[in-house]
Amino acid sequence: MADKTPIDTLIDLMARLPGLGPRSARRAVLHLIRKRGQLLAPLAEAMAEVAATARECLNCGNVASGDICPICADIKRENGILCVVEDVADLWAMERSGVFRGRYHVLGGTLSALDGIGPDELRIPRLKDRLATERVSEVILALNATIDGQTTAHYIADELDGRVTLSSLAQGVPIGGELDYLDDGTITAALNARKQI
Template sequence: MSGAKEIDNLIELMAKLPGLGPRSARRAVLHLIRKRALLLTPLADSMCRVAETARECLNCGNVGTADICDICESEKRATGQLCIVEDVADLWAMERSGVFRGRYHVLGGTLSALDSIGPEQLRIPRLLDRVTSEDISEVILALNATIDGQTTAHYIADQLDGRVRVTSLAQGVPIGGELDYLDDGTITAAMNARKDI
C-alpha cells in the first residue's frame, strides 16, 4: 500500500488491535511516522519493556511486572476484604474509582456450561485457598450484572457459605441516570432495594 514492506507490515499489525481497523491503522501509522521522536520510538521501547516484563500475579491474577503484583504486595491495603472481579479490566475500573482499599482476586472469566468453563478453568480453587490462608472476613462479589456473572456469583457464594461474610455490589439507578432511559430490570431492582432517606 505504502510500497514499503516494513510500513505495510506495521499497518497490518496495528489493524489487529481492538478498536482499530485498516483505515484507522493507516492513520495511526502515518501519525507515528510524523511524530517519530515524540511517539514512535517511546512507544516501541515501552512495548519491548512490557513484552519482556508483563506477567500475571501468581496470587490474584492481576497483570503486573512482578510475580506478585503491587496491590498484593502493598502494606497499605486492608487485609480482611477480598474483591472478586471477572477480569483485569474490571480490577482497573475498581481501582480508578478509588473506593476499595482491600485486595483483589481476578477469576479470569465466568462459569459457562456452553463454553465448558467450570470452576477449575477459572481461579476459583485458588480463591477458596486464599479465603482460608489470608484470614479474610469479607468477600465482595463485583461481577458483571450479566447472567453468566450472576451465576458465577451464586456459585462462589454457595462455596463460601458460612465461612465468611459474602456481599455483592448494589444494583440500582446509576449516578446521573434518567428513569426514562433505564430498562425495566434496573428499575425493578432499584425499587426492590429502596431505602429510607
C-alpha cells in the same frame, strides 16, 4: 502481490486491537510515523519492556512486572476484604474509582457451559486457597451484570457460603453492563451500596 512492508505488518497488528479497525489502524500508524521521536520510538521501547516483563500476579491474577503486583505488595491495603472481579480490566476500573482499599482476586473469566469453562478453568480454586490462608472476612463479588457473570457469582456464593460474609455491587451497575465501561462515580456508588448475599 507484493510482499508486506513492516508498515503493513504494523497496520495489520494494530487493526487486531479492540476498538481499532483497518482504517483506524492506518491513521494511528501514520500518526506514530509522523511523531516518530515523540511517540513511535518510546512506544516501541515500552512495548518491548512490557513484553519481556509482564506476567500474572501469583497472588491475585493482576498484571504486573514482577511475581507479586503492587496492590498485593502494598501493606496499607486492607487484608480482610477481597474483591472478586472477572478480569484485569475490571480490577483497573475499580482502582480508577479510588474507593476500594482492600485486595482483589481476578477470576480470568466467567463460567460458561457453552464455551466449556468450568470452575477449574477459572481461578476459583485459588480463591478458596486464599480464604484458607489469608484472614478474609468479606468477599465482594464485583462481577459483570451479565448472565455468565451472575451465574459465576451464584456459584461462588454457594461455594463460599458460611465461610465469609458475601456481598455484591449494588445500585448503579446496569443489567448487562460491564465494569470497564462504567464511570468512576457509578463504580463508587455501587461499591458503597453493596449488599450482603
